[in-house]
Amino acid sequence: MxxxxxxxxxxxxxxxxxxxxxxxxxxxxxxxxxxxxxxxxxxxxxxxxxxxxxxxxxxxxxxxxxxxxGEPFASKKGKNRTNGKNIGVMTTYISDYITPSIIRGMESYLTDRGYSLTVVCTENDHAKERLCIRNLLDLKMDGLILEPTKSSQFNPNMDYYLELEERNIPYVMINQFYSQLSPFHLIMDDVKGGYIAAEHLIQLGHERILGIFNSDDLQGVHRMKGFLQAMRTGKLPIVPELVVTFTTEQFNDDFEERLLNTLTNKKNTPTAIVCYNDLVAAAVQKVLQKLNLCIPEDVSLISFDDSSLAESAEIRLTTIAHPKSRMGIDAAKSIIAAVEGNERDLSLEPPIIYEPALIIRSTTDVVKKNRSAVS
Structure with missing residues (x-):
């Protein structure tokens, strides 16, 4: 060895x-x-x-x-438990993208009401998720706001979530949820969002539309479902090569190489691309630049979340807005209501589902019928 x-x-x-x-x-x-x-x-x-x-x-x-x-993945906002009024927050990622906006929404509501906030991060890894939940249990949180890890897969940490229920620790889930648990959750209507994104491109005359979706979380699965529904409604052919899925690990490893192979397939060169989120859209833009393709003249691009990447990019992204701080505030309201409501059972209450909103910027345009294939 x-x-x-x-x-x-x-x-x-x-x-x-x-x-x-x-x-x-x-x-x-x-x-x-x-x-x-x-x-x-x-x-x-x-x-x-x-x-x-x-x-x-x-x-x-x-x-x-x-x-x-140590206590891995905990932010410095987290403190060893104070006396009462402690809310634990577990996210998949913490330092970038839309998570800070969500946490700021939570923090603004919680701190005004005398609650402290402890934030931990799973990095979208089941083993780290297990450690994070155990740390929050050890810190004796009064309630938890949780973003699930790889929610489209079976979760090996069900015993810890069931322990939360056994201890009567209320929790809510954001962005995604574990269907086996049927928890109270706050999500965007991602199926409708996927539909709206594809419908926008279809209305612009696009027929060869590439969809790129994360397959290990429910957001990606639901966005793909809406995308496919819109393609069927528009009576457009669904070409298998133009529906690309990836896992978290694949996005970190060989995503750009796979995308290059897809875009250089002359038989099914897309005129438009629906991206799982703004992070994926940023990676797609790099690949299109390598191929000397212009946005939106050669390829129209639409994504999800309306993050800072959507507005700060050289070409401002057309995107489906995420509620961000609104979701954070609503999650904080819900968990405090459960903590202070004694026997209130959140799992019996209907979820909060946000309507997706299309924000049209510079990356989508009508299809150019004589557009040349990728060289």
Whole structure:
């Protein structure tokens, strides 16, 4: 076994200890000497593994004292529990895109009413989600606002969500929800949003429309469903090569290469593209630039969320607006009502569903019938 494989073995073992509660936040872990004996590896290999775990937030060092289990993925807004009135917030991502706007909405409502906010981040990973929920349970939150991880898949952390119910800790879900749990949730009507996006392009005369959707969350699945409904309503052929799905991992790894292959297929060159969100649209714009294709002269582009990327881009994106801070405020109102309403059962209440709104900017235009294929 090579040094890299040995280091990975140590890293994964320590992560497993943390996730399964063998070591808890703040507890000291084994020394480098003890770990090297335990795993039969060199002190240098252990040092490399510990360094990686510290960098990623799984552990932290106290000089002259030792190495301790950390609280990964928690923002600095989170504090070790104060006395009462604590709301935990779990998101898939925290530092960019639309999440800060959602959190600001929550924070404005919660802090005005004397509640503190603890924010944790799963990075859209089930193992990290498990750790995040356990940390929030340990911090004894009064209520939780949760953004699910990979909501179109079966979630291996159902036992933790059921534990929330057993402990009578109210929670709401935002953007997505786990259908197995039937929780109270706040979402945009993504099926309608997907329909509106495709319908806009069809009305502009586009017939060869490429749809790109995330397949591991319900937002992507629902947006694709609406896209396909609009194509059928418009009596346009649904070409398999022009419906592209990707997972979170694929978007990080080989998304641009896959897209290049799709766009250089001369048989089904699209005149317009519906993107899962503004992040995907930004990646698509890079690929179109590589192919010397202009937006919207050669290819029209529409996306979702109306993030800062939509307005700050060189070409301002046509997009479907996300409620953002409105959703944050409504989620905060709902969780406080549940916390202060004693026996109020949120799961019996109807979800809040926001109507999608089309914002037309510079990236969509009528189809050019004589547009040349990608060279």
């Amino acid at each position: 090579g040094r890299h494989s040995k280091k990975l073995m140590v890293v994964e073992a320590v992560k497993d200890w943390v996730i399964n509660g063998r070591v808890k936040p703040g507890e000291r872990i084994y020394s480098e000497y003890e770990l090297s004996k335990l795993f039969d590896v060199s002190r240098h290999t252990v040092r490399l593994a510990i360094g990686e775990l510290v960098d990623d937030g799984w552990l932290y060092r106290e000089p002259g004292v030792g190495t301790f289990c």
